[in-house]
Amino acid sequence: MSEYAANPLYWILALQALLLLGLIAVIFRQSRLLRHLEEERQWNANGFDRVQELQRSQEKLITGELTQAAADHNKELELLQRRLLVQVARLYQSLERRFGEMQKHIADDSGNLRVNLAERVDRMNQSLEKNLGEARIAQQESMARGLEGIGRQMIAGLESNAKAVGARLENLADSTEQRLRDISSQVEKRLNEGFDRTNETFSRVLEHLTRIDEAQRRITELSNNVVSLQEVLSDKRSRGAFGEVQLNSLVRNIMPESSFSLQHTLSNGNRADCVLFLPAPTGNIVVDSKFPLENYRRMTDTESVEVERERAAGRFRMDIRRHITAIADKYIIAAETADGAMMFIPAESVFAEIHAHHPELVEEAWRRHVWLASPTTMMAILTTARAALKDAATREQIDLIQKHLNYLARDFGRFQQRMERLSQHIRQANRDVEEAQLSARRISARFDRIEKVELDGLPLSHESQSEEV
Known part of the structure; x- marks a missing residue:
């Protein structure tokens, strides 16, 4: 073991192994940093500013790590140099001790052997110094080359990482821009659809408003007509004229012109609203319009008290009896008119009230040969009369036929x-x-x-x- 420790090549190889281990540690740390950078980039893919900040922090971290690694390597090299110097000093001390021992053992020998030994010692010292200088120079050159290689590798790694990060950032920017375009197109499409639906809704609302305005206008016209009708019906003469107009309209629409006469004067001087000229045995039928509305309204007014309604009902029955008597006395003339006459009531409600709640009036009209008729029943009577006229005309032409x-x-x-x-x-x-x-x-x-x-x-x-x- 002492032989290996005394050999300078052993320390050079040990130094190179340490440098290689340091380089491996730096590469491993760099790979860990790159993997950490990749994980951070994937986790923050949707934030470009955060990626830039992460890049700056990682560059600072890599720079710090590289600086720390270089400092650690320098410290290790200095430690190795100090150890090498200690070993060299120990080698000198060992050699000096050996030289002293050899001098002590050879002190008794001849001077020639001492001279030769001194020469050999000088040569060994020179060789040792030369070897130590060469080893130190080789060690420094190897360290410089290792550091230069490590620097180049680090620079290449940083450049490749920067290129990869730049490419990924470009891809991220492109994908972000594409997604922004897609989102913008979708937003624009939805806005257009919303505008279309809004315009359609506005169109429907305007159409409904137009219909509402039209309905409001019609309601206003109807209300005006109702007010006008109320004004007409509030006056007795106006009510009589209203009944006559309605009767004239029915007769003109159904009967032929030669089969009736309006405002016809009879032989007794009375003027009837209408006279129907029907064939025998019916003869001429007088139709007179009566509109007993005032007492009918009071009788059907729910806001009035019961006593007032009963009084109005009594007056209403008196009005109907008076009209029946007047028609029977004025418009039934022997040998001139039929044996009966018609009282035309231009309101279905009044006609229904008489038949539903006042049967005594219907019976009295039947006894006096006065036939009550509403607009609906009058239409049926006129249609039957027209058929009778047609049948009579056919019978008159039977000989010719x-x-x-x-x-x-x-x-x-x-x-x-x-x-x-x-x-x-x-x-x-x-x-x-x-x-x-x-x-x-x-x-x-x-x-x-x-x-x-x-x-x-x-x-x-x-x-x-x-x-x-």
Whole structure:
């Protein structure tokens, strides 16, 4: 072991091994730092600023680590140098002790041996100094080359790491820009869809508002019409005119012009709203419009007290009786009108109230031959009257129809005779056509036999013989 310790090459190899271990440790730390950098970059892939900050911190950390590693290597080299110097000093001391012992052992020898030994010692000292200088120079050169190689490797590693980090940062920037473009396009698409839906909603809202305005306008017109109708119905003469207008409209729409007369004056001087000219046995029916509305409203007003409503109901019955009596006395004239007259009530509610809750009024009207009619029942009565007029017109023309039917019967007899003669001619023509077809077939057969040269053996037919005769 002392021989290895005394050999300078052993220390050089040990120093190189230590440098190699230090280089391996630096590379391992660098790989750990790179792996840590990669993990940090992946974890912070969505933050470009954080990556830059991490890059700066990692560069500082790598620079610090490299500086610390260089300092550690320098400390180790200094320690190795100090150990080498200690070993060399120990080697000198050992050599000096050996030289002293040798001098003591050879002191008794001859001077020549002492001289030779001194020369050898000088040569050994020179050789040792030379070897030590060469070893020190080689050691320094090896350390310089190792440090230079380590520096180049570190610089190359840093450059490759910087390139990799730059490429990854570029990829990250590209992917971030692409994602931003995708997000921007999606946001723009959604904004456009939202704008379209908003515009469609606004269009529908405007359409609904237009409809609401139209409905509001119609409601306003209807309310104005209702107010006008209320003003008309509040006046007695206006109510009478309203009933007459409604009656005139019904009659004009259903009956022919010659079958009625409006504002017709009778022989007793009374003027009726309408007279229907119907055929016998019905005769002329007078129709007069009555609209007992005031007492009906008071009778049906739920806000009034019960006593007021009962009084209004009594007055309403009195109004109806008075109208029935007036129509029966004025508009039923013997030999001029029918035995009954009609009272036209232009309100279905009033007509329904009379028939539903006042049967005594209906019975009294029946006894006085006054027929109550509402707009609905009046329409049915007028339709029936029109059918009766049509039937009467048909009966009046029955003689003319009978005469034309007799003419039609004679014409049909002549037509039948002529058709019979025509059918006989058609049957005769059919027989002639059949006989002509038979002759044509026989002539064709004879021509066929002529073509086949069989004329000699062919007997003459009875028809051909008759034709020759």
